[in-house]
Amino acid sequence: MLLVQQLVNSIMLGSVYVTVAVAFTLTIGILNFLNFTIPTLFMLAGMMGWALSYYGLPFGLSGPMPWPLALAVGVVLAILASLLVERFTFRYLKTRYGDSTEHAIPLVSSLGFLLILENLVRIGYGTEERRFVGPDADLTLNVGGLFIRVPQLISLFVTVLIVIFLTMLIRRTRIGRGLRAIAENPDAANILGVDTKRVVPVVFMLTGLLCGLAGALFAVNYGEVSPLMGEDIGTKAIAGMVIGGLGSIWGAVIGGLIVGVLELMTVHFFGADTVQVVVWGALLLTLIAYPSGLLGHNAIGKGKL
Amino acid sequence: MSGYMSGILAILAINIIFAYGIYLSVATGQLNLGGAGFQAVGAYAAAYLSATYGFPVFLTLLTGLLLSGVFGFAIALPILRTRGVYLVLATFAFAEVIAGALLNSETFGGAMGISVPGYVEWYVPVIIAAFVTLLVFYIMSTRFGLNMRAIHDDEEVSDLMGVPVRKVKVIAFSMGAALAGLSGGLYAHTFTFVEVQGFNAILSIYVLLYVLLGGTQTAWGPLAGATFFTLLPEALRDLLPSTKTFLVSLFGDAENVAPPDESWRFVILGVLTVLMMVFRPEGLITRPMLAHLRLRKPGARAAGGEVLE
Numbered sequence: 001m002l003l004v005q006q007l008v009n010s011i012m013l014g015s016v017y018v019t020v021a022v023a024f025t026l027t028i029g030i031l032n033f034l035n036f037t038i039p040t041l042f043m044l045a046g047m048m049g050w051a052l053s054y055y056g057l058p059f060g061l062s063g064p065m066p067w068p069l070a071l072a073v074g075v076v077l078a079i080l081a082s083l084l085v086e087r088f089t090f091r092y093l094k095t096r097y098g099d100s101t102e103h104a105i106p107l108v109s110s111l112g113f114l115l116i117l118e119n120l121v122r123i124g125y126g127t128e129e130r131r132f133v134g135p136d137a138d139l140t141l142n143v144g145g146l147f148i149r150v151p152q153l154i155s156l157f158v159t160v161l162i163v164i165f166l167t168m169l170i171r172r173t174r175i176g177r178g179l180r181a182i183a184e185n186p187d188a189a190n191i192l193g194v195d196t197k198r199v200v201p202v203v204f205m206l207t208g209l210l211c212g213l214a215g216a217l218f219a220v221n222y223g224e225v226s227p228l229m230g231e232d233i234g235t236k237a238i239a240g241m242v243i244g245g246l247g248s249i250w251g252a253v254i255g256g257l258i259v260g261v262l263e264l265m266t267v268h269f270f271g272a273d274t275v276q277v278v279v280w281g282a283l284l285l286t287l288i289a290y291p292s293g294l295l296g297h298n299a300i301g302k303g304k305l
Numbered sequence: 306m307s308g309y310m311s312g313i314l315a316i317l318a319i320n321i322i323f324a325y326g327i328y329l330s331v332a333t334g335q336l337n338l339g340g341a342g343f344q345a346v347g348a349y350a351a352a353y354l355s356a357t358y359g360f361p362v363f364l365t366l367l368t369g370l371l372l373s374g375v376f377g378f379a380i381a382l383p384i385l386r387t388r389g390v391y392l393v394l395a396t397f398a399f400a401e402v403i404a405g406a407l408l409n410s411e412t413f414g415g416a417m418g419i420s421v422p423g424y425v426e427w428y429v430p431v432i433i434a435a436f437v438t439l440l441v442f443y444i445m446s447t448r449f450g451l452n453m454r455a456i457h458d459d460e461e462v463s464d465l466m467g468v469p470v471r472k473v474k475v476i477a478f479s480m481g482a483a484l485a486g487l488s489g490g491l492y493a494h495t496f497t498f499v500e501v502q503g504f505n506a507i508l509s510i511y512v513l514l515y516v517l518l519g520g521t522q523t524a525w526g527p528l529a530g531a532t533f534f535t536l537l538p539e540a541l542r543d544l545l546p547s548t549k550t551f552l553v554s555l556f557g558d559a560e561n562v563a564p565p566d567e568s569w570r571f572v573i574l575g576v577l578t579v580l581m582m583v584f585r586p587e588g589l590i591t592r593p594m595l596a597h598l599r600l601r602k603p604g605a606r607a608a609g610g611e612v613l614e
Contacts, residue, residue: 034390088579104336105586107393108517111510112578119568119575231506235401242394276405284398288383291391 005146006264012152012221014260015159019214020237021244021252022163023207029247030183030203036110037085038211039234040117041078045215046225047121049074050132067134071219075212082208085113086201121227129226132219155217162210163253170249175202183247236263239283245293254294311427315495317535318427318434319488324515324527325441326484331513331521332445333456333477338393339380340485340512342400345504346373347486348493349407352419355494362423366490373486374479381478400509407501418500421493430491437484438528444480445524453477457521514574518581520588529590538570545569 020042027035052070056062065073089106139150170176178199181189190196218233219225236259244255259279266278286293323344330337347369354360354368384395407413444450452473455463464470493499511534519530581588 028390032390034393088583104393104517105582107336108514109579109582111514112575112582114510115571115575115578119571122568123572235506238394239398242398246390273409274405277402277409280398280401280405284395284402287391287395287398 001145003268006268007261008146008148010260010264011257012149012156012260013264014240014257015152015156016214016218016221016233016256017237017240017259018253018256019159019162019210019217020233021241021256022166022249023210023214024237024241025244025247025249025252026166026210027203027207028241029249030179031090031106031200033089033106034110035085035089035207036107037082037113037117038207038237039230040114041082041208041211041230042215042218042233043225043227043230044081044117044121045071045074045078045212046132046219046229047074047125047130047227048077049216049219050130050225051125053133054130067132071216075209075216078212078215079205079208081117082204082211083201085110086204088113090200118227118230125227127227129224132223132225134220134223149221151217151220155221158213158217162213163249166206166249175199179203236279239279242283243286243293245295248293248295251293251295313535313539315427315430315491317532318430319491319495320512320515320531320535321434321528322430322437322491323485323488323512324519324531325437325524326481326486326488327512327516328441328521328524328527329444329453329481329484330474330478331516333453333474334460335474335478336393336513337396337478337481338509338513339396339398339400341504341506341508342396342403343373343377343482343485344489344492344508345400345403345407345501346376347489348499348504349413349419349489349501350486351490352421352493352499353413355421355423356419359422362425362429362494365423366487366494369490369493370483370487373489374483376486377482378475378479380482381475397506397509400504400506404501404504407504413501416501418498421497421499423494424497425491425494427495430495433487433491437487438524441527442524449473449476454522511574514578518578518588520590522587522592523590523595525590525595526588530588533589534574537574541570541573 020038023038023041024035027033027038049067049071052065052073053067054064056064089109135151141148141150141153168176170179178189178194179202181192181194182196182199186196214233215230218229237256240255240257240259241252242255243258244251244253259282262279262282263275266275270278323340326343327337327340350369350372351362351365354365355362360368380396380399384392408416413419445453452463452468455466455468456470456473460470489504515530515534516527517530519528519533520526
């Protein structure tokens with residue numbers, strides 16, 4: 001029974017990884033860009049949600065906000081930050097030399113943004129873990145001896161909705177067709193009338209939205225936020241994305257769930273200390289033995305942007 | 306020489322060696338985001354041999370260098386088939402696995418770290434750094450270095466022209482890993498203590514930023530990048546508080562100002578990174594810039610041996 005309970009918990013944990021992994025895979029699949037600000041956006045939504053519900057706006061502009069409003073503002077801030085990243089990583093970047101490291105430029109920029117955002121949050125709110133006070137009622141369902149928390153169930157539901165929405169957006173809409181065209185060949189897409197300057201920010205808005213929602217749901221579910229919360233989630237989401245296959249949304253879903261299960265099963269059988277080795281070992285083995293992952297395409301993430 | 310100065314010189318020397326280690330792989334167009342992993346291998350090899358068997362410093366450094374090089378070779382063979390995002394992820398994963406393995410191992414002290422008995426003075430890393438710098442400059446001037454540059458600039462064309470791309474990349478990556486291991490060994494002996502928490506993802510990010518911001522086209526780049534970004538935080542240590550006091554004094558109340566947070570230095574590094582990528586993505590020091598400087602000197606060879614852009 002304990003094992004089944006762990007399995008339920010790991011699916012709930014996995015759904016957080018899934019949301020972040022989908023954000024990663026979206027930017028890699030469409031723009032061939034490993035966006036290192038994603039964990040930071042996740043952290044930003046959670047930390048700002050906490051800060052706004054605890055302190056209110058900075059400089060005493062308002063009192064503490066109710067927590068749903070604070071989280072909503074946190075998500076909006078994550079989207080805005082993501083658009084800011086787009087401005088500086090993609091908008092103005094044109095290489096003058098044909099170096100084979102040129103695909104690294106947005107990646108390096110995003111590392112810069114990671115340092116900036118994370119340290120600004122540390123300066124503002126310190127490095128300690130903070131308790132996020134969400135809904136006060138004890139919302140736990142007891143289904144035949146299994147304990148399921150309602151906020152976790154809701155967040156699982158939201159995750160599934162997001163993934164279905166994204167798949168529809170990419171397969172059925174005009175914007176989605178533009179995105180697929182850019183993924184295949186950015187220059188050709190541009191020549192054939194895809195307005196890259198308007199379509200690329202959509203990717204970043206979606207990234208911000210996904211990470212913001214994941215961060216907000218994480219804050220409600222686990223009740224703790226800190227400026228470091230993004231690193232752990234982000235690295236495990238990367239592992240999930242690679243296992244599922246780069247650039248594939250459903251691959252990220254499966255990979256995120258696998259990592260969630262892998263993590264809690266490792267904790268169950270071997271203890272919490274070995275989680276890092278198991279998760280990253282699985283990633284390294286996948287990369288060496290089967291680089292395209294479970295559902296990935298071979299061509300994505302290899303060529304120049 | 307004061308302890309503060311010698312400490313800075315030692316860490317500067319270690320950072321330069323570390324940066325050259327990453328540079329050798331980046332100079333073939335391969336981003337290595339696992340620097341901390343290779344440095345940890347070297348540092349722990351040196352620390353363990355010195356603490357458990359009492360090996361002399363020379364031997365522990367050599368072992369750390371070789372062991373890290375072997376790790377680099379083992380990683381490079383399967384992984385250098387992949388490019389771009391995959392390689393970044395694989396090296397990143399390697400560093401995480403190494404850190405996780407060290408953290409869980411009883412032999413290597415786990416989270417407690419290891420005290421290292423063999424202590425070296427500050428001039429040892431400095432001398433070795435000078436030697437490594439000369440070595441890398443020499444490598445880049447040989448035919449092998451020319452191959453590396455060719456692969457860096459265009460891999461497909463180099464392949465067509467008969468450059469053994471795979472071999473050059475694997476050798477460069479392994480040599481880089483060995484240098485990173487050497488820097489780790491020197492770190493262990495200079496600070497006489499290693500703990501795995503120091504070899505984290507942020508360290509890998511920093512050293513890659515040193516190299517890329519310094520410029521990957523010539524061997525001057527990592528030297529400039531590592532020097533600049535090692536000395537910048539030290540310079541900011543004094544400059545930031547005085548700047549803050551000055552800014553606050555503009556609005557009156559300059560008394561009882563709390564000293565600025567250490568994190569500001571990383572914010573500045575981040576801002577510099579973003580600005581560099583916008584305005585000068587090829588790095589601080591480039592081949593045309595060096596050629597330009599050289600032309601101004603009397604007696605310089607304008608054409609001939611030097612290949613310009």
